[in-house]
Amino acid sequence: MKEDHQPILEIRNLSKSFTASGTLEKLSGKTKYVRAVNNVSFQLNKGEVYGLVGESGSGKSTLARTILQLTKPSSGEVLYKNQDLTALKINEMRKLRKDLQLIFQDPFSSLNPRKTVGQILEEPLRIHGVKKAAIRQEKALALLEQVGLQTEHYFRYPHEFSGGQRQRIGIARALIVDPEIAILDEPVSALDVSIQSQILNILKALQKNLNLTMLFIAHDISVVRYISDRIGVLYLGEMMEEADTDSLFAEPLHPYTQALFSSVLDGSKKERIPLKGEIPSPLAPPSGCVFHTRCPFATELCKEQKPKLREVRAGQRVACHFVK
Amino acid sequence: MTLLKVEQLHTHIHTNKGRVSPVRGVSFSIEKGEVTGVVGESGSGKSVMSQSLIRLLDREGNIEYNGQIHFDNKDVLALSEAELRKLRGNDISIIFQDALSSLNPLYTVGNQIVEAIRTHQSLSKKTARKQAIEFLRLTGIPSPETRFNSYPHELSGGMQQRVMIAMALVSKPKLLIADEPTTALDVTIQAQILDLIIQLNTEFEMSILFITHDLGVVREICSSVKVMYLGQIVEEGPTETIFNQPLHPYTKLLLASMPKLNSDRTEPLPAITGTVPSLSNIPKGCSFSTRCPYATDLCREQEPPMFSNDGQRVQCWLYDEEKGGWLD
Ligand SMILES: Nc1ncnc2c1ncn2[C@@H]1O[C@H](COP(=O)(O)OP(=O)(O)OP(=O)(O)O)[C@@H](O)[C@H]1O
Ligand SMILES: Nc1ncnc2c1ncn2[C@@H]1O[C@H](COP(=O)(O)OP(=O)(O)OP(=O)(O)O)[C@@H](O)[C@H]1O
Ligand SMILES: [Mg+2]
Ligand SMILES: [Mg+2]
Numbered sequence: 254m255k256e257d258h259q260p261i262l263e264i265r266n267l268s269k270s271f272t273a274s275g276t277l278e279k280l281s282g283k284t285k286y287v288r289a290v291n292n293v294s295f296q297l298n299k300g301e302v303y304g305l306v307g308e309s310g311s312g313k314s315t316l317a318r319t320i321l322q323l324t325k326p327s328s329g330e331v332l333y334k335n336q337d338l339t340a341l342k343i344n345e346m347r348k349l350r351k352d353l354q355l356i357f358q359d360p361f362s363s364l365n366p367r368k369t370v371g372q373i374l375e376e377p378l379r380i381h382g383v384k385k386a387a388i389r390q391e392k393a394l395a396l397l398e399q400v401g402l403q404t405e406h407y408f409r410y411p412h413e414f415s416g417g418q419r420q421r422i423g424i425a426r427a428l429i430v431d432p433e434i435a436i437l438d439e440p441v442s443a444l445d446v447s448i449q450s451q452i453l454n455i456l457k458a459l460q461k462n463l464n465l466t467m468l469f470i471a472h473d474i475s476v477v478r479y480i481s482d483r484i485g486v487l488y489l490g491e492m493m494e495e496a497d498t499d500s501l502f503a504e505p506l507h508p509y510t511q512a513l514f515s516s517v518l519d520g521s522k523k524e525r526i527p528l529k530g531e532i533p534s535p536l537a538p539p540s541g542c543v544f545h546t547r548c549p550f551a552t553e554l555c556k557e558q559k560p561k562l563r564e565v566r567a568g569q570r571v572a573c574h575f576v577k
Numbered sequence: 578m579t580l581l582k583v584e585q586l587h588t589h590i591h592t593n594k595g596r597v598s599p600v601r602g603v604s605f606s607i608e609k610g611e612v613t614g615v616v617g618e619s620g621s622g623k624s625v626m627s628q629s630l631i632r633l634l635d636r637e638g639n640i641e642y643n644g645q646i647h648f649d650n651k652d653v654l655a656l657s658e659a660e661l662r663k664l665r666g667n668d669i670s671i672i673f674q675d676a677l678s679s680l681n682p683l684y685t686v687g688n689q690i691v692e693a694i695r696t697h698q699s700l701s702k703k704t705a706r707k708q709a710i711e712f713l714r715l716t717g718i719p720s721p722e723t724r725f726n727s728y729p730h731e732l733s734g735g736m737q738q739r740v741m742i743a744m745a746l747v748s749k750p751k752l753l754i755a756d757e758p759t760t761a762l763d764v765t766i767q768a769q770i771l772d773l774i775i776q777l778n779t780e781f782e783m784s785i786l787f788i789t790h791d792l793g794v795v796r797e798i799c800s801s802v803k804v805m806y807l808g809q810i811v812e813e814g815p816t817e818t819i820f821n822q823p824l825h826p827y828t829k830l831l832l833a834s835m836p837k838l839n840s841d842r843t844e845p846l847p848a849i850t851g852t853v854p855s856l857s858n859i860p861k862g863c864s865f866s867t868r869c870p871y872a873t874d875l876c877r878e879q880e881p882p883m884f885s886n887d888g889q890r891v892q893c894w895l896y897d898e899e900k901g902g903w904l905d
């Protein structure tokens with residue numbers, strides 16, 4: 254598939270904890286920590302789509318924001334073009350913002366209601382120093398077309414668009430500055446299936462044409478499978494398994510991945526592996542393997558010792574004591 | 578035995594911008610013990626239709642219904658406010674997607690269930706408490722005695738939904754309307770709640786109207802399914818039939834556009850072009866004609882009737898009655 258495995262972005266042992274600010278914690282005087290992301294490492298190769306899946310609260314959004322330095326990591330490094338983003342000064346980081354674009358689930362809240370689509374699209378260009386109005390407009394119109402909108406939409410306001418169309422505007426705005434990497438946080442989760450597939454097709458075509466590197470985050474496993482070359486599975490802020498998409502679906506090795514995939518209702522009849530219990534609170538993550546409280550195969554060892562993420566097949570890494 | 582029969586139901590809402598009709602001539606029936614799914618994209622009228630069945634929207638005023646709703650020999654559209662309250666409390670329960678906003682944040686979940694029990698039966702607080710704990714246990718809440726004293730916000734989304742289900746069950750309703758009860762939940766938790774709903778259906782012989790936009794969920798738990806588009810049921814039938822040989826182009830496209838775990842990743846996903854038209858701009862003829870790849874002049878001019886074939890019904894001009902399938 255991808256010939257060059259040049260990492261364009263390398264995430265090394267990234268962790269992020271928040272201080273919990275609930276009333277109880279304040280009263281007790283003890284500071285508690287929410288461990289949102291714990292010691293996560295992976296890399297994005299140039300031109301690939303890396304998918305991150307995980308249930309709600311598994312730390313997907315926090316990971317994205319920490320990579321982009323929108324929140325400061327507690328520890329770890331993010332290497333982009335031989336620079337550690339976590340060590341950069343604010344103005345140094347600002348220069349790199351253009352290269353790393355974030356696309357959200359709901360672009361509506363981030364689209365200024367008083368500006369036309371044309372103004373919205375051209376703003377990032379202006380910020381990044383494209384002075385000629387004609388060039389900005391040409392670029393905006395070209396992107397409108399690439400995301401499947403029409404020239405007439407250039408003069409319209411965000412409220413005149415449907416959810417799917419607004420998502421296209423959000424995508425166009427992020428891509429207009431020719432980023433190296435696009436990070437998409439649940440870009441299709443709020444959309445109906447029929448619209449979702451339109452957007453996925455557009456994203457896939459754009460990615461190919463622009464040789465864009467993408468970090469694609471979603472809780473919907475069939476969606477992530479469709480778009481990604483490789484996939485990482487997060488649980489309670491930790492990477493449980495990572496592999497190229499076809500291997501991962503042919504043979505998921507981690508018990509969590511297996512149960513997660515079996516819960517996906519994609520209209521085909523299949524055996525489900527039921528998971529008992531709830532997702533534990535990141536305020537008090539389980540000892541040892543974070544998945545042991547729900548794992549059907551957990552032993553004493555799992556309670557006591559955290560398994561290392563290790564390569565068990567070519568390109569497939571798993572954090573489980575028992576996978577051979 | 579037919580529990581619910583709906584005929585040519587129209588729901589009109591008068592707003593300050595004029596009248597809209599989110600439900601436009603819906604007919605179907607639900608048998609005792611049947612689990613039936615209603616699918617459709619956002620805005621297709623699933624919630625308005627299901628709330629119309631127990632006239633929940635009446636509270637907002639300016640609602641007008643046409644047609645017939647018969648539930649267990651009662652003419653729902655003719656009931657008084659007091660009779661309606663009884664119907665909603667005893668015979669039909671409804672649960673929503675967002676459990677947290679349906680629960681009172683100021684009371685423990687236990688007390689809310691006790692309240693619900695005591696409005697149906699004159700029981701002492703102590704007996705009602707015992708029953709409430711049993712309902713919590715029944716819905717799979719671990720250590721229900723302790724959870725009885727929890728406030729809604731102290732519970733996870735899955736637990737809150739279990740509490741809502743427990744509350745909906747206290748009256749042992751004949752029909753449970755579940756409006757996207759698992760949409761906000763994670764897949765592993767969704768699987769648990771779906772198992773619970775099926776268990777309750779078997780145990781209590783309760784009919785369930787399950788509303789969702791997720792066709793995968795329908796296939797998992799529903800024996801029959803109705804597909805809604807712009808306030809109409811455009812196709813309905815037994816779940817397996819609809820999945821294996823959908824007749825309406827909309828159903829076909831919906832099924833095809835769902836990414837599947839075994840689909841070819843190199844092919845573009847089939848998509849439905851365009852977007853759902855607004856209620857103030859309903860197309861002439863077949864309401865799907867503006868997005869249908871097979872639409873003809875007839876489709877754009879005249880609304881198709883509902884054709885029936887062996888328990889499957891479809892509202893589409895392309896259906897050939899003689900062949901029992903598609904026109905070529
Ligand atoms: N600013 C914050 N302060 C405190 N806790 C936070 C903050 N942001 C996130 N968290 C916590 O960190 C954990 C991970 O949250 P995050 O939003 O990254 O998860 P997610 O995987 O994106 O979930 P979802 O699928 O629901 O979007 C959660 O327990 C969340 O409550
Ligand atoms: N009180 C109201 N006043 C005016 N229009 C309304 C009202 N309630 C609903 N509608 C409109 O009726 C249509 C159907 O809405 P409904 O909520 O039933 O859709 P739905 O199929 O449940 O969608 P979703 O999947 O998003 O829940 C929508 O176009 C909606 O805007
Ligand atoms: Mg998130
Ligand atoms: Mg609804």
